[in-house]
Structures are given as structure tokens and as C-alpha cells.
Amino acid sequence: MEIKQNPxxxxxxxxxLIPGITLNYGVIFTYSxxxxxxxxxxxxxxxxxxxxVPFIIxxxxxxxxxxxxxxxxxxxxxxxxxxxxSKFLLEENEKENSPKYFNEKIISVNTLLKILLPxxxxxxLILDFISRNILNRNYWNNRxxxxxxxxIIKAKGINIYKSITDGLDVNYDKINFAGVDWFTILHHYTFxxxxxxxxxxxxxxxxxxxxxxxxxxxxxxFWMNVYSFWQNNYGLINLNKAKxxxxxLLPYISFLSxxxxxxxxxxETLMAMTVLNSDEDNS
Numbered sequence: 001m002e003i004k005q006n007p008x009x010x011x012x013x014x015x016x017l018i019p020g021i022t023l024n025y026g027v028i029f030t031y032s033x034x035x036x037x038x039x040x041x042x043x044x045x046x047x048x049x050x051x052x053v054p055f056i057i058x059x060x061x062x063x064x065x066x067x068x069x070x071x072x073x074x075x076x077x078x079x080x081x082x083x084x085x086s087k088f089l090l091e092e093n094e095k096e097n098s099p100k101y102f103n104e105k106i107i108s109v110n111t112l113l114k115i116l117l118p119x120x121x122x123x124x125l126i127l128d129f130i131s132r133n134i135l136n137r138n139y140w141n142n143r144x145x146x147x148x149x150x151x152i153i154k155a156k157g158i159n160i161y162k163s164i165t166d167g168l169d170v171n172y173d174k175i176n177f178a179g180v181d182w183f184t185i186l187h188h189y190t191f192x193x194x195x196x197x198x199x200x201x202x203x204x205x206x207x208x209x210x211x212x213x214x215x216x217x218x219x220x221x222f223w224m225n226v227y228s229f230w231q232n233n234y235g236l237i238n239l240n241k242a243k244x245x246x247x248x249l250l251p252y253i254s255f256l257s258x259x260x261x262x263x264x265x266x267x268e269t270l271m272a273m274t275v276l277n278s279d280e281d282n283s
Contacts, residue, residue: 009202009206011202011205011206014207015063016063016066016067017063018210019063019066019217020058020059020063021055021059022217023062023220025043026217028042030224030228067212069216070212071212073120073121073216076113077121077124078259080114082259085267086182086266086269089145089267089270090145091144121251123219123247124251124252127249128252145270152274153270153273156274156276157182164185187201187269187273189273190269190272190273190276194276196272201265201272204261204264208262208265211254211261214254218250219251221247225243225247
């Protein structure tokens with residue numbers, strides 16, 4: 001199936017350009033001593049075409065950096081803390097699909113990153129801990145599919161794998177949906193054979209990529225605020241409580257939104273794969 005897509009896609013706007021522009025504005029606002037009048041005077045300079053084009057290009061480049069770093073931090077934390085939605089959706093209960101954060105037997109780069117991440121993502125970690133351990137709310141893998149849907153999805157997935165690997169020596173009895181990356185191949189298989197769901201796939205990817213970047217961007221703003229507070233030797237009595245609370249809350253809200261659309265993207269793939277009819281399977 002031929003998919004026509006503009007060279008500059010929705011993901012480029014949501015995943016790269018908008019986060020990059022937001023980062024640039026945040027930096028400009030910080031260096032204008034948080035003065036709105038000075039900030040307005042600085043950004044109006046970019047109405048000049050000679051500055052607008054470089055500003056957009058630099059923002060786009062910064063957006064790629066943000067996307068990469070957010071995938072190493074926000075997304076890694078979500079997967080290490082909660083697991084892949086394509087796997088826990090097929091488990092019977094929450095206890096089975098709640099992985100241990102530290103499960104390495106030896107010290108590795110992943111172990112060091114897992115130790116470092118809670119500090120980097122401190123606002124998210126605080127509210128995530130409160131949500132799970134005090135309020136007893138789990139917004140990520142709090143709902144699995146019903147038993148019938150799970151059985152249909154697994155059976156359909158195995159049939160697709162058998163059709164793909166026809167003639168190859170594969171022991172399907174050893175396929176463990178919770179232990180292998182079965183989702184990627186089935187997503188591509190489904191994407192190539194369904195037109196109805198493809199727009200949703202692309203929109204969900206663009207949205208969860210955007211929210212992942214924005215969540216990390218708010219983390220950056222939080223630490224910029226902490227650094228500014230420390231640099232100016234402000235006492236705790238001078239702490240702007242509303243601003244600090246906002247910079248703790250916004251990363252977590254964006255993080256939850258990222259989780260929501262990441263889960264919807266996985267669920268959309270599973271449902272689209274399940275309802276593929278025989279004509280589409282053989283197309």
C-alpha cells in the first residue's frame with residue numbers, strides 16, 4: 001500500500017518544531033530576568049525575516065535534541081517503571097504486568113541510568129510516588145483487556161506469524177508474548193494492510209512524541225528555576241510557591257498524557273490487527 005506523506009509531517013511540527021520553539025522562548029524568558037516587558041521586546045525582534053528563518057531552523061534542531069533526550073529519560077522511565085503497554089494489556093492482572101525497576105544482576109549502563117533518572121525526573125518521581133503509593137492510583141497499566149479479547153489477539157498474532165514465517169523452522173510453542181518483542185512486526189504487518197487505522201496510528205505517534213518532549217521540557221524549566229533560585233541566593237521564605245508548584249505539576253500532567261497516547265497507540269494496533277479480514281491478510 002502506498003502511503004502519501006508530506007516531507008514535513010505532523011510529527012515534525014509536534015515532535016520537533018513546537019518543543020524547540022518553546023525551549024528557545026523559555027531560555028529567552030529566563031535571560032530576560034523573568035520580566036514580561038523585556039521578554040516581549042526580545043521576541044518581537046524575531047519578526048524580522050532575517051532572524052525568523054534562523055530561529056525556526058535552530059528551534060527545529062533543538063527539537064530533535066529534545067526528542068532524543070526525552071526518549072532516553074521520560075520514555076525509559078515509563079518502560080522501566082511500568083513496562084510496554086502492548087505486553088501488559090494482554091496480562092490478566094496488574095501484579096503480573098508491574099515490572100521491577102531494578103532487575104539487572106550486574107552493574108551496567110542501564111543500572112547507572114536508572115539510578116540517575118529519579119534525580120533528573122524529580123517532579124515526576126514525587127507525584128508518581130504519591131499517586132501509586134499514597135493515593136493508590138495507577139494511571140498507566142491500571143486496565144488490561146478482557147479474557148476473550150486477549151485470547152483472540154494472541155491467536156490472531158500467532159496466525160500472522162505463521163503466515164509470515166511459512167516454510168521457516170520456527171517453534172511457535174516458545175513464543176511468549178510477555179518475553180519477546182512481538183509487537184513491532186505485527187504493527188508493521190497491520191499498518192501495511194489497513195487504511196482505516198493508519199491516520200490514527202500516525203496521530204497517536206505524533207501526540208505521544210510531542211507530549212514526551214513537552215514533559216521533558218517542563219523538567220528542564222523546573223531545573224532552570226532551581227538554578228536561578230540557587231544562583232540568586234534566595235531564601236526559602238522568598239520561594240515563589242505558585243510557580244514552583246506549577247513546574248512540579250506540569251511535567252507530571254504531560255507525562256500522564258504521554259502514557260495515555262502511548263497506550264492508545266498500542267491498543268489501536270492490537271484492535272486493528274484483530275479485525276483484519278482474510279482479504280486484507282492476503283493482500
